[in-house]
Amino acid sequence: MNRINEPTVSTKQVFEGKIISLQVDEIELPNGAKATREIVKHPGAVAVIAVVDGKLLVVEQYRKPLERFQVEIPAGKLERGEDPADAAKRELREETGYSCESVKLLHSIATSPGFADEVIHIYAADGLQSGEAEPDEDEFLNVEALTMEEAERYVAEGRICDAKTLLALYAWKLYQVTGEWGTSTSRK
Template identity: 40%
Template sequence: MTNPSDPRLEKSDPKLDEATVSSEIVFSGHFLKVRRDVARMPDGKTTTREHILHPGAVMIVPMLDDGRLVLERQFRYPLGRVFLEFPAGKIDPGEAMQVCGERELLEETGYRAREWVRLGAINNAIGYSDEVIEIWLARGLEAGSNQLDEHEFLEVIAVSLDELLGWIRSGEVTDVKTIVGAYWAEQFLAGKWPAD
């Protein structure tokens, strides 16, 4: 276990911190915004920082009673191919993280869960986005009908954790949130990590 008072884990350090001098939104879309800031560096000079503003998201690691994990096959436009990933979705304004997870799990897979365990949170693109993704394990699944959005197409599958980890090791599964979720779930289920 790490020492929370370890200075290497401090979130602020005058030798490294940058301060916002000015800020402007240079693009505002339906889902994302792009901001361009002028930032003052630790040496007093300024530089430009551009980044994406993201509302935040929840990813769910859904586990069936037989231990298999529920995943989705979905085409992802920026990379032009089908990816295998855990169900996930962005947070609606004012929505609690677990409520978002419950909603997204039902909408995308049709499942409801009796047990929810927060595994942790990740910042998946720290160089260019403020996105935070909370990762939740959902167990005690009850099947139902999914409620996909109008322009959402996906296939729901179930695989063993070992099969998923093999696909991660071979490079077949490359979605970062899914990789992190699989390893966190593995550690939690083995009793090596407590729930967050």
């Protein structure tokens, strides 16, 4: 296989926000020509598959970019230097009120590698205990626990359509059949 990279000639910072930044890189193509790549930089995120009494914990919240409510597994942004496993436990507690004894990394997925460097680490939680949710001051969430049938109906209705939650449903379905979450095939 012939692997061709794109060396960066220059980088121009275009935007620096609270969550993301945008840069435009000038790159050199294999034929010597120059091209640009618009790149969204993101600190990364975590998401948690948490099953309580045979039901998947999810949160419903308004997603402004889509201009609609979405049902998703608990998830959130990594803080600078934060261990992803610790972040997964934190997000689960903040968004649902549930704490867990441990988490297991299932996959790390690139959300949109054509223009963003965001990677979401997806964990399965074990040893769940209920408590009080502590959402961020700008988060307004409804917590639900779904059966597999309800989750599949939400997918059919378009209430669940994000990649991390769809992947979580497939992992949960496999877990129901095998009793195992499997091993991580992720790269960090």
